[in-house]
Amino acid sequence: xxxxxxxxxxxxxxxxxxxxxxxxxxxxxxxxxxxxxxxxxxxxxxxxxxxxxxxxxxxxxxxxxxxxxxxxxxxxxxxxxxxxxxxxxx
Numbered sequence: 001x002x003x004x005x006x007x008x009x010x011x012x013x014x015x016x017x018x019x020x021x022x023x024x025x026x027x028x029x030x031x032x033x034x035x036x037x038x039x040x041x042x043x044x045x046x047x048x049x050x051x052x053x054x055x056x057x058x059x060x061x062x063x064x065x066x067x068x069x070x071x072x073x074x075x076x077x078x079x080x081x082x083x084x085x086x087x088x089x090x
Contacts, residue, residue, distance in 0.1 A: 054086035 046055040
């Protein structure tokens with residue numbers, strides 16, 4: 001397992017010695033961290049609550065609040081309050 005992990009990290013350094021000039025590969029490598037974070041985060045948001053409905057509602061409201069310009073702290077407070085309200089009173 002250690003050899004595979006080390007090989008995955010070492011092979012790009014050995015095989016790619018010049019700057020990548022292909023725009024498609026550059027954009028693909030640029031978005032990998034964001035996609036990885038989204039893949040790990042979205043299921044956790046929905047499954048962290050007692051009901052998937054409250055998690056999904058908080059996710060949707062958080063996306064809308066962020067789209068409207070709310071900051072990270074504001075979005076997290078809005079989502080937490082929505083989950084609290086939905087799970088407490090529904």
